[in-house]
Amino acid sequence: MSEKQKTLKQEFVLKGKGLHTGKEVIMTIKPAPVNTGFVFVRVDLEGQPTIEADAAYVTSTERGTVLEKKGVKIHTCEHILAALTGMDLDNVYIELNNSEPPIMDGSSKFFVEAIEKAGIVEQEAVREYFTIKEIISYTDPETGSEITAIPSDHFEVMTMVDFGTKVLGTQNATMKNISEFKDEFSNSRTFSFLHELETLLDAGLIKGGDINNAIVYVDKELSEETLEKLKAVFNQPEVSVRPNGILDNVTLYYPNEAARHKLLDVVGDLTLVGVKLKAKIIANKPGHHSNTQFAKKLNKLYKLFKRKNIPEFNYDQQPVYNINDIMRMLPHRPPFLLIDKIMEIDDKHIIGIKNVTINEPFFVGHFPSEPVMPGVLQIEAMAQTGGIFVLENVEDPQNYSTYLIKLDKVKHKKKVVPGDTLILKIDLLEPIRRGIVHMQGYGYCNGQMVVEAEMMAQVVKTKD
Incomplete structure (x- = not known):
């Protein structure tokens, strides 16, 4: 049987700070008509310009995925997109009065909870899928990141991370079905290494960060100068390192929370393909650059496929009429x-x-x-x-x-x-x-x- 498209039963509002801008933002998620997809709306700008969640609009992937259309930008879109895809939605308007969705706790948890509370309804139109029929890969020669799609009758993701540090080590995470996203992956928080954090602070980024919305792995000695910077940015009187090498005030939900968050990012970034996937995604050392480059590749293949108008179905399924x-x-x-x-x-x-x-x-x-x-x-x-x-x-x-x-x-x-x-x-x-x-x-x-x-x-x- 064909699956129907889905949208929200009612709209909801979330407020918070953008991770990198530090600016207060109000995000309103609204139901959208069939075949709309996920569309960002900048209600703070004249004419309320829109940006579709499409890989063609990715212009930057430094510390997050940035979409830009006609000079209008949306920063760090991956967590809200992961929540929408993870909750099996198809059509939604994402209204923002600033350029960046609220970071919340650094995961998709609060977005998922709000979606669940608002409710989900089926729509009249049939959902489309891009069924991967042969192995498709992308490799980033600079970072060694590799992401591959292999044929599968549903969407599943496996991530493997190895940053070459003892404090994090090698981690894996596997989502066998999108139905697992809400309970197993949506609460996995973003993370950073201490040396990356210092660079970001010096660059004036992560203005909306605090000790509760990012896991910080301490991969170097914590100097007094760095300690003072961290106290200031996290607004804490004291900052210390736990025995597991993580800054205090954060307790891991899972031993492999970093790998789970990378999986969350993959789900969010691949939402930019613009269509639901039937594929097994294997991502080795994934990052926003490799994720979105792969999304662009799949997006082009799907658009080519659409132009050909080739019907999609499972050859092994029971026929309607024999x-x-x-x-x-x-x-x-x-x-x-x-x-x-x-x-x-x-x-x-x-x-x-x-x-x-x-x-x-x-x-x-x-x-x-x-x-x-x-x-x-x-x-x-x-x-x-x-x-x-x-x-x-x-x-x-x-x-x-x-x-x-x-x-x-x-x-x-x-x-x-x-x-x-x-x-x-x-x-x-x-x-x-x-x-x-x-x-x-x-x-x-x-x-x-x-x-x-x-x-x-x-x-x-x-x-x-």
Whole structure:
């Protein structure tokens, strides 16, 4: 069954400081219509400009992911995006009266809790997925970060971190299903090493940081000068180091909290692909740069995929109609029955499959030395799939037939040969009126469109 898109039942408001700007910010998360995606809205600026959560708008990844569109920026967007994806939402407006969402406790916990309290509702439109069918990788030669997507029937993530320090060591984290995000990963806080913290302080960043919204791993000797800086920025009379090498006033939720937070970041950054993924993501030493570069790569591949309009489904799933069901609905019989199963059907489209084998009788003469499926039979296969689409809504389909009455804009783009799987997609162009059906048909093989045509057919009752 197709999954529906989701949005919030009602809006909610969160207030806090931005991690790097230190400015107070009010964030209002609102429901959005179908196919909106996640959209940031700067309500503090004239015209309330918007920035879509799209990898194409990533301009910086220094200590967080920054989006920029027409000079308008959103800093540190990854934690709120991780929460939205982790809670399985599709369409949301994120209104901000400043450039950076509130850091809260450095995790996605408070965002997730607010989403849960606001409630989630299904929408009418069907959710789209980008199903990874082959291994796709990105490697950052400077840092050694590597992120890979391998085929999977759902979204899962594995992160491995190794910063070459004794205080943190090597850590792994695995999320087998997005349903685990809320309880196992959303409360994992951001972290930093002491030497990085000093650099950030000197650069005037992390103005919104305090001792409770970041884990600080002390990887060097704590000098008196640094100690005084930390007291000031964290507004604490005393700062010390725990036996586990972490600054005090923070207790780890998990021994591998750093790896879990890196996983949270991966979920947030890959939200910028712009579509739900069906893939297993393996991230070795992930960082915002490698995450977002990989998101850009997947984003481009998905947009290319969308332009091709290739149907997505699991070949191993149970068909909606098998060959016996089809023969109960259509009058055609071998060797002129040219569809093997129906994989998907709703009130606006249908997807069927024809497995093309060398045993097809037409290959005997078309052509003996170079077997090619005749173009007219590809059209016939589309027409038969359209016939199933029409008759599926008739109470007694065995008493009706569907006849082609017009073909238009027919294009053959690639050969169909033995061994190919011909995927047939039919879209209804207009509501069915007086038995006249106007459809657009497409045929795909090996990830490419091979045939297309507009078809008009008439449904006729053949038996009383």
